[in-house]
Amino acid sequence: MLGKIYCKIFSFFVIFLFFSKNVYAQGTASDQYKQMGGVTGLTEICFKTKNLELTLLKQIGQLFYTQPEMGEMIFGLLYDFYDAKAVAMKKKVIWNGTTQSYNKKKFSCNNAADKKLIKQFEIQLMNGLKSKG
DSSP states (O other): HHHHHHHHHHHHHHHHHHHHGGOOOSSSSSHHHHHHHHHHHHHHHHOOOHHHHHHHHHHHHHHHOGGGGHHHHHHHHHHHHHHHHHHHHOOOOOOTTTTTEEESSOOOOOOHHOOOOOOOOOOOOHHHHHHOO
């Protein structure tokens, strides 16, 4: 039973890692949640949507329901998510897992190329989440 739980969690994070590499997240689940938080913050500012956040929360709700013992770990990851979302909304940057810092270039909602990139990040991350749902 415990092995099944760890297998599910491992596959959940491997999918995040696979889809997140295209948007700079590297390695840890914390990096991936920071990445998603940043993308969510920028989509909320630029597009007035919370699609990624809502999709993530639905996945987490299912995880809590089926594996409540994961609560403490998920709480920490959600803290990373919302912290990075706040930074993104204030400074218009996204966490870069490779450098373990926020990117230097600020995104602009007035720049079509930036908006396109933000939307691509959101779509990639949402597809990763939905494939697990």
